[in-house]
Amino acid sequence: MSVGETSADDLRRWGILAAVCVALAVIVVDNTILNVAIPTIEDELGASTAQLQAVVNSYVVVFAGLLVAAGLVADRYGRRLAVLAGLGVLAGASALAAFASTAWFLVAARAVMGVGAALVMPGTLAILVHAFAPGERVKAFAAWSAVGSAAMAIGPLVGGLLVEEWGWPGIFLVNAVLAVVAMVLISWLVPESRDRLGRAVDLVGAVASTVAMGAFVAAIILVPDLGLASPVVLATVVLAVLAAAAFWLRQRRAATPMVDLGLYRDRRFAGASAAVAVLAIGTGSVLFVLTQHLQHVLDRSPLQAGLAVVPLAVGVVGASPVGARMPGWFGHRRSIATGFTVTASGFAVLAVLTPTSSDVVLVGGLFLAGAGSGLASPAVHATVLGAVPPDRAGMGSALNDTHQQLGIALGVALIGSVVAVGYRWFAPAELNVHVGSSLASTLAGLGPEQHDLVRAAHLAFTQAQSIAMLLCAAFAITGAVIAWCVLEPECRTS
Known part of the structure; x- marks a missing residue:
């Protein structure tokens, strides 16, 4: 093979990676861009805390529940076709969400968006498995992971800008446009691939x-x-x-x-999958809580709140290149455990936030949480997919994503509920907090002259938030322990 042919093949593979990463960014942004708009949606649609959790989780639960079936659809009918169909559903449902007049209409639209996301996600990793040789996959997975994690963190910044300029519907309209752009790139750059066994769905x-x-x-x-x-x-x-x-x-x-349960007898697959699911409980809920802290406690605008969480993206992007090399230096087990421990330290820092804390606390905690994710993610994805035969890559990547998305859904539900219960517990009697109350509803009922009660409400929320962040740290440490105990010391996937 000539040098020119090799260069052309390299360009083709990295072009495929770029197109896949755009599709991935669309479905990640679909979720994270919403976080900074939560307080605005709460005010404009009169949504309760439970409804806000449902708005977030209707997307994540449908996404997670259909991922394995969607992976089989991708394997049977073609990964490129599945990704294109999913992006089309996402574009249409996003446009509908922009015109939601009630919280429950928005919940329904977000559920349909979850169907589209489920069709897209398995195909992205499966396409990379077929496009890259085993020796190059860790680098490709590192880029995939960095884009996904950066989109997760940058979503609130973009969302804040859109909410200030166009209101919360703007986040869904822009996402519809991004989905269309991704469709064009996938159609142009990505070849079709499918499972020759053609398993039934x-x-x-x-x-x-x-x-x-x-x-x-x-x-x-x-x-x-x-x-x-x-x-x-x-x-x-x-x-x-x-x-x-x-x-x-x-x-x-x-x-x-639909699911090869035998995969869970593989230490690599079972250990890495369990570890990432546990970690996702914390990482998936941190922005849901912090955006409320930034806007309700610190009185930041949506754009300012989005800017405040940029350190999370900086940590992810900065650490991902190191994370791609760590398996070769230390092995996958140590790479995963190290990354999870760094993330736990970030949550521990965020646990000391108070209404008067310096921004250094927020920046440091978010940066560490993001850096830990960047360090661990390449090793996690390579470990999980290394245990799956290439012909079942769609199913394998779907299971990998299912574990993570289920963790996120549980995180928003569990951590959000901990904050809700904690806020009511710590709130003084003078605030007259009752079942169903939230910080936003409390503040809406207070006048500008009631400074002491406002401060008391802020303090109650941050105390509940501290408990939630410590719980997130505990889940991250649990993930590190699982990876350390279950994975083999010499675990390396080529």
Whole structure:
């Protein structure tokens, strides 16, 4: 092969990577861009805390629940086709979300967006598996991870600008445009690939897994307002258990199961998957909480709130090149455990935030949280996908994303509920905080002259936030421990 042919092949592969990363950025931004608009949506649509959690999680739960089926669709009918179809659904649903007049309409539109995201995500990693040789995949995964993580962190900045200029509907209209741009690039640059076995798609199994996840997350969201013993909460827990059991039985008995449960007997796959799911509980919820702190406690504008979380993106992007090399230096186990520990230290720093804290605390905590993600992510993705046969790359990447998205959904539900309950616990009696109350609703009922009560509300929220951040740190450390205990010391994927 001539030098010219080699250079052309390199350009083709990196062009594919660029197109895939644009598609990835669209679905990540779809979620994170919303965080900075949460306080505005709360005010304009009169949404409760539970409804705000549902707005975020309707996208994430449907996304996670359909990922495995979508991965099979990508394997069977073509990864490029699946990504293009998903981007089309995202564009249409984003346009609908921009015209939502109620919180529940927005929840429904976000759920449809989750369908589109599920079709896109598995295809992105599967396309890279087929485009890059095993020795180059860690670098490709590092770039993929850096783009995804940077989009997650930069989303609030873009969202803040759009909310100030066009209101919260602007975040959805711009995302529709980005989806169309991604469609053009994928059509132009990415070749088609599919699984030669052509496995069938189990729609019943996909619905069962989505119902199980959705019911469980809904139960967590409802607990602060209804209580653990509420018939509604108990009913959703029972529904989650029944749906999960139905999914498991169907996979056990099916001739061609949607999920190869045997993968979980592989230490690399099971260990890395469990670790990233636990970590995602913290990383997926931190912006949901901090954007409320920035806008309600510190009285920052949406754009200022977006700017304040840029250090998270800086940490991710700055650490990702190092993360791509760490598996070769120390092995995957040490790389993952190190990154998770750095992230935990960032959450611990954020736990000391108060209404009067210096911005140094916020910047330092976010930077460390992002840097840890950048250090660990390449090793995590390479470890998980290294345990999956190339012909099942769509299914493997879908499972990888499912674990992460389920962690995010649980994080928003669990950490959001911890903050809600904690705020009501720490709020003094003078604030007359009741079930269903939030910091925003409390502040809306206070006059400008009631400075002492405003300060008391701010303090109550930050105390609850501190508990939530410490819980996030605990989950990150748990992920590090899982990776260290389960993965083999010499675990290296080529």
